[in-house]
Amino acid sequence: MAATIPFIDLLADRAEIGAELESAVARVVASGHYLLGPELEQFEREFADYCSTRYCVGVGSGLSAIELALQAAGIGPGDEVIVPAYTWIATWLAVTRTGATPVPVDVEQGTFNIDAAAIAAAISPQTAAIVPVHLRGEPADMDAIAALAESHGLAVVEDAAQAHGARHRGRRVGGLGSAGAFSFYPSKNLGTFGDGGAVTTDDEELAGRVRLLRNYGMKNRYEIEAAGVNSRLGELQAAILRVKLPHLDGWNAARGRLAERYRALEADTETTLPRVPSWAEPVWHLFVINRGDRDACAERLRDRGIETLVHYPLLPHLAPPYRDLGWGRGSFPAAEALADSVLSLPMYPQLGPDRCDEIAAAVAAGS
Numbered sequence: 619m620a621a622t623i624p625f626i627d628l629l630a631d632r633a634e635i636g637a638e639l640e641s642a643v644a645r646v647v648a649s650g651h652y653l654l655g656p657e658l659e660q661f662e663r664e665f666a667d668y669c670s671t672r673y674c675v676g677v678g679s680g681l682s683a684i685e686l687a688l689q690a691a692g693i694g695p696g697d698e699v700i701v702p703a704y705t706w707i708a709t710w711l712a713v714t715r716t717g718a719t720p721v722p723v724d725v726e727q728g729t730f731n732i733d734a735a736a737i738a739a740a741i742s743p744q745t746a747a748i749v750p751v752h753l754r755g756e757p758a759d760m761d762a763i764a765a766l767a768e769s770h771g772l773a774v775v776e777d778a779a780q781a782h783g784a785r786h787r788g789r790r791v792g793g794l795g796s797a798g799a800f801s802f803y804p805s806k807n808l809g810t811f812g813d814g815g816a817v818t819t820d821d822e823e824l825a826g827r828v829r830l831l832r833n834y835g836m837k838n839r840y841e842i843e844a845a846g847v848n849s850r851l852g853e854l855q856a857a858i859l860r861v862k863l864p865h866l867d868g869w870n871a872a873r874g875r876l877a878e879r880y881r882a883l884e885a886d887t888e889t890t891l892p893r894v895p896s897w898a899e900p901v902w903h904l905f906v907i908n909r910g911d912r913d914a915c916a917e918r919l920r921d922r923g924i925e926t927l928v929h930y931p932l933l934p935h936l937a938p939p940y941r942d943l944g945w946g947r948g949s950f951p952a953a954e955a956l957a958d959s960v961l962s963l964p965m966y967p968q969l970g971p972d973r974c975d976e977i978a979a980a981v982a983a984g985s
């Protein structure tokens with residue numbers, strides 16, 4: 619049976635922007651310019667403005683954005699980079715790709731985000747950077763992280779792949795550390811039709827370095843300065859993002875209204891809702907609840923035609939690529955408890971209040 623309420627509907631925005639998307643695609647197809655052209659240049663300016671940063675450099679994916687930002691900040695073999703134990707594995711893989719070692723620390727169970735006290739305890743003479751993740755669209759504790767980074771001379775690369783537009787003390791993420799890394803994977807708050815990513819920063823040198831690295835390390839034509847990669851944001855992708863960007867704040871506000879509605883579940887004693895610190899303005903990439911009976915709850919919802927997902931059932935430290943780091947089960951109790959109890963409810967701007975209420979009622983009905 620097809621889900622009657624899907625987890626996400628990537629066609630739901632077509633009534634609003636379908637015609638604009640088609641004309642943007644046609645414009646690029648007719649232009650004869652497909653890489654490193656005017657659409658990318660304009661998108662980079664528009665997204666930098668949106669994030670209130672001086673620079674934005676489009677790249678091929680979110681993973682690549684984190685990797686190239688770290689590399690541009692001078693991170694490489696022999697360095698340790700502090701990452702949250704609870705995140706999508708791409709955060710860790712990006713660190714590994716630079717040749718540095720990811721050093722995981724536990725998270726706060728209420729916010730799912732990296733625990734500043736745990737960061738302080740994990741800093742060693744080899745520590746060179748911190749990669750906080752604004753998970754689910756909720757900013758990490760950037761004041762505490764900035765203080766630690768400053769006192770230990772560490773770079774901070776924000777993994778903002780789930781947090782386009784989120785604010786920390788009124789300031790947009792992406793401009794709160796040395797650099798911000800964004801993903802434009804189709805289901806992100808700002809997504810394209812394929813892969814894409816961007817690095818945002820106020821640091822001119824870092825931006826220039828990412829620009830170099832994304833295109834083979836090539837400064838001028840065939841003049842190679844560094845061992846770069848092929849990780850460019852295409853003109854079609856950039857043109858699609860330019861259509862969507864002006865709608866992002868409205869869509870994030872719609873997500874916020876749905877999150878408010880899901881708060882009705884506060885009355886349900888079996889459900890734990892995410893904690894939002896007073897300084898955080900999240901953009902609700904995901905709405906994640908915790909349930910002791912997570913799998914049974916997901917099954918009940920499925921029986922009613924409501925699709926849910928688990929972000930994430932397997933944590934990076936227990937996944938095959940990181941087994942040789944030696945972190946076993948029990949290493950990060952808060953992260954592991956989350957992995958066993960999280961359930962992501964449907965969340966997309968056009969979901970609407972009625973379906974949201976139906977989902978909340980279905981969750982509570984099993985308690």
Ligand SMILES: *Cc1c(COP(=O)(O)O)cnc(C)c1O
Pocket residue numbers: 679680681682705706708709751777779780800801802803813814815
């Ligand atoms: C999606 C995501 C990434 C990776 O982005 P891609 O564009 O898929 O490479 C990195 N970190 C987090 C937290 C993500 O959600």
